[in-house]
Amino acid sequence: MTTIRHVLFDADGVLQEFPGGFYHEAEQLLGDRTREILAVASAREHPLLSGTDDFLPVLAGVLREFDVDVPAADLYAAVWQNIEPSAVSLDLVQRLRDADYGVHLGTNQVRRRADHMRATLPYDELFDVKLYSCDLGVAKPDPAFFQKAATRIGADPAAILFIDDHSPNVEGARSMGMPAVHWRIPEGHDVLLELLAEHGVAPAGHDA
Structure with missing residues (x-):
């Protein structure tokens, strides 16, 4: 060996x-659809893991699809930067x-x-x-x-x-x-x- x-x-x-879990802070912004929205966002994020493209425009696109009036930067800070x-x-x-x-x-x-x-x-x-x-x-x-x-x-x-x-x-x-x-x-x-x-x-x- x-x-x-x-x-x-x-x-x-x-x-x-x-802190509080992946969904905790997002729930304050997205409410009852938090898990659904973040599931889609995470799936869209995956192809970017091996490249240099910015995730923020992708996240903004997901929020538009769900007709959610929350700035992508605010959601990103509340979830992905909440470390x-x-x-x-x-x-x-x-x-x-x-x-x-x-x-x-x-x-x-x-x-x-x-x-x-x-x-x-x-x-x-x-x-x-x-x-x-x-x-x-x-x-x-x-x-x-x-x-x-x-x-x-x-x-x-x-x-x-x-x-x-x-x-x-x-x-x-x-x-x-x-x-x-x-x-x-x-x-x-x-x-x-x-x-x-x-x-x-x-x-x-x-x-x-």
């Missing part, structure tokens, strides 16, 4: 959350750095949100390699995402442990020979530490 020397983290659900990093997750990343693991970010993001994350969150300083799908030109769970990630990290996929809250992404990584675990913040960080230990990964201050 190849020794794990790098840990690749997803963002949403692993490092950061939507709260998990202090415990970020502390774990730092402890892995302190234990000499490479720590990296691997996330599906449209250009607008990636730029927002870079500007407002501490990921550029915290992670060694930052991998946004809009930069790579391919999005998870496509196996090519993980192949490109390994190349950018400069390690064999077998030496990189990937953590994601979305099962298809986990399977995509494994299909490329990259060990991967399925975990999300509400499960608790003690569970994540156990999953790391199963792969021989021990952050500073914690024995595998």
Whole structure:
């Protein structure tokens, strides 16, 4: 078994959350049709994850289709920019750095949100390699995402442990020979530490 020397983290659900949930703030703007509208918006967002096109005009188009008189920028700020990093997750990343693991970010993001994350969150300083799908030109769970990630990290996929809250992404990584675990913040960080230990990964201050 190849020794794990790098840990690749997803963002949403692993490092950061939507305070109150994905729909909470949107409900104040969209009312009873919130889930329907956001389902359509999210589907329209997906093709943009691997490109550079702006999502805001697409979101505005969805709101027009539903005859909703809400500025797209207001809805975007209330939902997609409503990010709260998990202090415990970020502390774990730092402890892995302190234990000499490479720590990296691997996330599906449209250009607008990636730029927002870079500007407002501490990921550029915290992670060694930052991998946004809009930069790579391919999005998870496509196996090519993980192949490109390994190349950018400069390690064999077998030496990189990937953590994601979305099962298809986990399977995509494994299909490329990259060990991967399925975990999300509400499960608790003690569970994540156990999953790391199963792969021989021990952050500073914690024995595998």
